[in-house]
Amino acid sequence: MTWIKPSSRWMAHRCGWATKPGQERALAVEVTRAGFAWALEHACLSHFEPDVHGTREVWAEQKRTSPVRVQWDPERDLLHRPLDHRSTQAGLGGEAVERYVGEWTTSLTDATGTMREIAALVAAGDLDAAEAALPQETPYPLPDHIARRLGATA
Template sequence: MRTREIRARYDRDSITVYQAYAPEIGVPAAKAGTFVPPFSRNRMTWIKPSFLWLMARSDWGRRPGQETILAVRISRTGWEEALGLAVPTDPDRRVFRSSEEWRRRFAEAVVHVQWDPERSLDGRKLETRSIQIGLSRHIVDRYVDDWVLGIDDLTPLVRRINGLRKAGRLPQARALLPTERLYPLTPALADRLAASQQPTSPPRA
């Protein structure tokens, strides 16, 4: 099985996830430090701790409707609450005893989890799988009102890195990437997410 890891930028209290929006949504969010209208709370929103995965998904902020790249700092308490509610988007037999059990739990889930190929700086798919979390409209209020600690607009940085990348200056581009490291999971969370074995989450000070 391909390695499934959560790699992220995090500290004791927070973790950074990335999202891409049209400027009319992303720019006001960055200015307010949280999501404000016209951001919709009535649809699923996907958050991703892998910067390079989002770069591949948004084509470095050049895909229509994804031109503004946001770094959203959320509480680790909220992140782990989401992980604890997450149900995989496929009927993984390490998590579910049957397809019927998966269908039932997936239909009731307020959080979805999906594993996608991690990406390299040049956009190649890697063997390691990276996590993305889908927050349904039933829990988006918690995300916006309780978990979000701050939002930064990374669009200028993304353009700079992409310019260096396209010019073949990969060491300079790589030096500007956000630092990500393996995120610790409890055995219970790793089992729930069908993640590869990872270090246990340390107690909070």
């Protein structure tokens, strides 16, 4: 599986501002909106949720037939502390990986320098400048039927 992590803050947390061993590079991957929508339409949660699936058997069948796994993690602030809202990660397998590589990806940008510049601003205590240097991100509007299936709250 390969993972799409749409939140730059969460990615910064995950890779330690592109300084963790084996994670010294951060790439910004731009995908089509139609591709991301397809991924979410064909996704299931990575873990069992009784309120979403009802039974473990229903979840196991969704997991077996879905080429995409979604998990929700606490969004992070600039100091990597968890915030009250969550961001998603989408794990792609099988057909979804082929589509991601062959159809959805429109650009790759090395964001390592930007990550490290923001980290330096955070380390210097200039959180306003660090915030201003982050990419602009807005919540993705999930259709109700997808939000229910992925355990997203309105």
